[in-house]
Amino acid sequence: MSATPSLYANVHDGRFELLASGSWTAVHAGELEAAIGRAAGEAARAGDVSIDMRGVAAFDTYGAWLLERLIRKRSGDGQQTGVVGLREEFQGLLQDVHAINRNEAPEAKRHGLISALGEFERGLTEVGRGFLPFLDMLGAIGLAATRVIRRPRTFRFTSMVHQLDRVGWQATPIVLLITFLIGCIIAQQGFFHFRRFGAENYVVDMVGILILREIGVLLVTIMVAGRSGSSYTAELGSMKMREEIDALRTMGVDPVEVLILPRVLALIIAVPILTFLGSMAALYGGGLVAWLYEGMSPQIFVARLHEAITVTHFKVGIIKAPFMALVIGVVACAEGLQVKGSAESLGLQTTTSVVKSIFFVIVLDGLFAIFFASIGM
Amino acid sequence: MASREPVIQVRDLVVGFGETTVIDHLSLDVYRGEILGLVGGSGAGKSVLMRTIIGLLPKREGTIEVLGVDQDKASEAELRAMERRWGILFQQGALFSSLTALQNVQFPMREYLHISEELMDEVANAKLEMVGLTRADGAKLPAELSGGMTKRVGLARALALDPEIVFLDEPTSGLDPIAAAEFDALIRTLQRTLGLTVFMVTHDLESLYLVCDRVAALADGKVVAEGPVTSMALSDHPWVRSYFGGERGKGLAQIAQAHAEIRG
Numbered sequence: 278m279s280a281t282p283s284l285y286a287n288v289h290d291g292r293f294e295l296l297a298s299g300s301w302t303a304v305h306a307g308e309l310e311a312a313i314g315r316a317a318g319e320a321a322r323a324g325d326v327s328i329d330m331r332g333v334a335a336f337d338t339y340g341a342w343l344l345e346r347l348i349r350k351r352s353g354d355g356q357q358t359g360v361v362g363l364r365e366e367f368q369g370l371l372q373d374v375h376a377i378n379r380n381e382a383p384e385a386k387r388h389g390l391i392s393a394l395g396e397f398e399r400g401l402t403e404v405g406r407g408f409l410p411f412l413d414m415l416g417a418i419g420l421a422a423t424r425v426i427r428r429p430r431t432f433r434f435t436s437m438v439h440q441l442d443r444v445g446w447q448a449t450p451i452v453l454l455i456t457f458l459i460g461c462i463i464a465q466q467g468f469f470h471f472r473r474f475g476a477e478n479y480v481v482d483m484v485g486i487l488i489l490r491e492i493g494v495l496l497v498t499i500m501v502a503g504r505s506g507s508s509y510t511a512e513l514g515s516m517k518m519r520e521e522i523d524a525l526r527t528m529g530v531d532p533v534e535v536l537i538l539p540r541v542l543a544l545i546i547a548v549p550i551l552t553f554l555g556s557m558a559a560l561y562g563g564g565l566v567a568w569l570y571e572g573m574s575p576q577i578f579v580a581r582l583h584e585a586i587t588v589t590h591f592k593v594g595i596i597k598a599p600f601m602a603l604v605i606g607v608v609a610c611a612e613g614l615q616v617k618g619s620a621e622s623l624g625l626q627t628t629t630s631v632v633k634s635i636f637f638v639i640v641l642d643g644l645f646a647i648f649f650a651s652i653g654m
Numbered sequence: 655m656a657s658r659e660p661v662i663q664v665r666d667l668v669v670g671f672g673e674t675t676v677i678d679h680l681s682l683d684v685y686r687g688e689i690l691g692l693v694g695g696s697g698a699g700k701s702v703l704m705r706t707i708i709g710l711l712p713k714r715e716g717t718i719e720v721l722g723v724d725q726d727k728a729s730e731a732e733l734r735a736m737e738r739r740w741g742i743l744f745q746q747g748a749l750f751s752s753l754t755a756l757q758n759v760q761f762p763m764r765e766y767l768h769i770s771e772e773l774m775d776e777v778a779n780a781k782l783e784m785v786g787l788t789r790a791d792g793a794k795l796p797a798e799l800s801g802g803m804t805k806r807v808g809l810a811r812a813l814a815l816d817p818e819i820v821f822l823d824e825p826t827s828g829l830d831p832i833a834a835a836e837f838d839a840l841i842r843t844l845q846r847t848l849g850l851t852v853f854m855v856t857h858d859l860e861s862l863y864l865v866c867d868r869v870a871a872l873a874d875g876k877v878v879a880e881g882p883v884t885s886m887a888l889s890d891h892p893w894v895r896s897y898f899g900g901e902r903g904k905g906l907a908q909i910a911q912a913h914a915e916i917r918g
Contacts, residue, residue, distance in 0.1 A: 302816065303763075303767060303815050303816045306767055306769045306777075307767065307768040307769045307770075310769060310770060310773055337816035337848065338781070338784075338813075338816050338848070339769075339773075339816060342773075342776060342777055342780055343773070346776065366849065369846065369847045370847050370848065373784065373847050374780060377779075377780045377783045377784065378776055378779055378780055378783065617795075617797055618751060618795070618796065618797020618798075619751035619752050619795060619796070619797055620751045620752060621751065621752035
C-alpha cells in the first residue's frame with residue numbers, strides 16, 4: 278500500500294473525467310494535495326465532472342478530506358462533481374467527512390496600527406496590573422501575621438525552621454564563596470587603578486564602605502532571589518497546579534498562614550545573617566588581596582579599616598536586608614500563586630519571579646540610598 | 655471478523671520489576687478490525703502489558719510482534735515507521751500542557767507528514783469534530799478542558815495520523831456514566847468508519863459489554879479467559895467469574911442482549 282496517489286484528467290466518451298489511483302492516505306497527503314491541486318485546475322475549465330475512484334486502494338481521513346475539499350470548492354464555484362466507484366468500505370468515511378468543517382472559522386486577529394496601539398495600551402495596563410498581586414500578597418501576609426501574633430500557637434514553627442535551614446544554612450557556603458571573591462576583585466581593581474594616583478591607602482576606605490553599605494547586601498539579596506525566591510515560586514506553583522492549595526483552603530486552613538508566612542519569615546531572618554556573613558567574607562577577601570597583592574600587612578589593613586568605617590556604615594547595610602528579604606518573599610510567593618495549569622506557565626512565573634525580585638531589590642536599594650543620605654547616615 | 659489476521663502477537667511474555675514478576679509467560683493475539691477489552695484486578699498488570707507492547711517498558715522474555723514487526727529484530731527506522739501506525743490514548747490524556755488542543759492534534763502531523771499548514775488545520779479540525787469537539791474548544795489549553803474533553807482531545811491526537819491500531823488506557827475512567835457511554839459510542843463509531851483495531855484496557859463493565867468484540871481477562875500474570883464477553887461468566891477462573899457473574903454483570907448482559915437484538 279505504498280502506491281503514490283494520483284488524479285489524472287481523462288476524456289471518456291466526450292465526457293470529462295478525473296481518474297484517481299494509489300493510496301489516498303496520511304503518508305501520501307502531501308503529494309496527494311499537490312496532485313489534486315493540479316487536477317482541479319484542469320477540471321475547473323471542464324465544468325461538471327465525475328471522479329472515478331476505482332483505482333484507489335487505500336483511503337483514510339486525509340484522502341477523504343482532500344476529496345471532500347475538492348468537491349466543496351467546486352460546488353462553491355457552481356460546478357457539480359460526482360464520485361463513482363469508491364469502494365463500499367470507504368463510503369462511510371466520506372459521508373462522515375461530508376458533515377465536518379462546516380462552521381466558519383472564527384475571525385482571525387486583525388493587524389494594523391490601531392490594533393498595535395491597542396496592544397501597547399494593553400501591555401501598559403498589564404504592567405500596572407502586575408503590581409496588584411504583590412500588594413495583595415503583602416496585605417495577606419500582614420493579615421496572617423497579625424492573626425498569628427494574636428494566637429501564637431497557630432504559627433508553623435517547624436516549617437519555618439525547615440525553610441531557615443534551606444534558605445539560610447544551606448545557602449551559606451555559596452554566599453561566602455561569592456562575596457569573598459567579589460571582595461578580592463574589588464580590592465585588586467582598587468589597588469590597580471588607585472596606584473596611578475598614589476592613593477593606595479584609600480582602597481581600604483573604598484572596600485570597607487562599598488562592601489558594608491551596598492555590595493554585601495545587594496550581592497546576598499540577588500543570590501537569595503535567584504536561589505531561594507525561584508524555588509519558592511516553583512514550589513508554590515506546582516502546589517497550585519496540583520490543586521494542593523485549593524485542598525488546604527477547603528480544609529479551612531489559610532495557605533498564606535501555613536505555606537507563605539513561614540517562608541517569608543525565614544527569609545527575613547536569614548538574609549540579614551547572610552548579609553553579615555557575606556560582608557565579613559568580602560572584607561576578608563579584600564584584606565587578603567591587600568596583603569598578597571599590595572604587601573599591606575593585615576595589621577595595617579585592620580587599622581586603616583578601623584579609621585575608615587564606623588558602625589553607621591554597617592547599620593546602613595544591615596537595616597536594608599530584612600526589607601529586601603520581604604520584597605523577595607512577597608514577589609516569589611505572589612508569582613507562585615499566579616501559576617496556571619501548564620508546565621510552561623510554571624517556568625514563566627519562576628523566571629518572572631527572579632527578574633522582578635532582583636529589579637525591586639535594586640529599586641529599593643536606590644530609595645534607601647536617598648533616604649539615608651537625607652537623614653545623614 | 656471475516657479475516658482473522660493478527661495485528662498484535664504476544665508470545666511467552668515475561669515482564670517484572672526487581673523481585674516481582676508482573677507478567678508471567680503471557681500469550682495474546684489481537685486481530686485486525688476488532689475491539690479487544692483487557693480486564694484484570696487492580697495491580698494485575700493491565701497497564702504494564704499495554705506499556706510493554708507499545709515499548710515503554712522493557713520485557714525479560716518473549717516476543718512481541720505488532721503489525722508484523724518484531725520489536726527485537728526491527729531497526730530503529732522500522733520501529734519509527736511502525737509507531738506512526740498506532741495511536742495511544744493515555745489514562746490522563748497526557749496532552750502537552752503548553753499547546754492548545756488543536757496544536758496537540760497537529761503535533762504528530764507536524765512531526766511525520768509533509769503537508770501544507772492549511773491542510774493540517776483542516777484535518778486537525780476535522781479530527782476534533784469527529785470526537786465531538788468544536789473549533790472553539792480547539793483554541794483552548796489543556797488546563798481549560800474538562801476531564802471528558804481532555805480524553806476526547808487525547809483520542810483525536812491518537813487518531814491524528816489515521817493509525818491502524820489504537821491503544822486506549824482506561825478511556826472511560828473518571829468520566830460520569832453519560833460521558834462514558836458517549837465515549838464508548840464514539841469509540842465504536844470511529845472504529846467502524848476508520849476500520850481501526852482497538853486495544854482497550856478497561857475496568858468498565860459497560861464498555862466491555864457494549865463496545866468490545868472480545869475480552870481478555872488478566873490474572874496471575876496470564877490471560878486466564880479469552881472470548882466474547884458473554885462467555886466470560888462461564889469461565890473456570892474464580893476472579894473472572896465473580897467479575898462478570900455479579901449482579902451488575904448479569905444486568906448488563908441482558909442490556910447487551912437487547913442491544914444486539916435491536917441492531918438485529
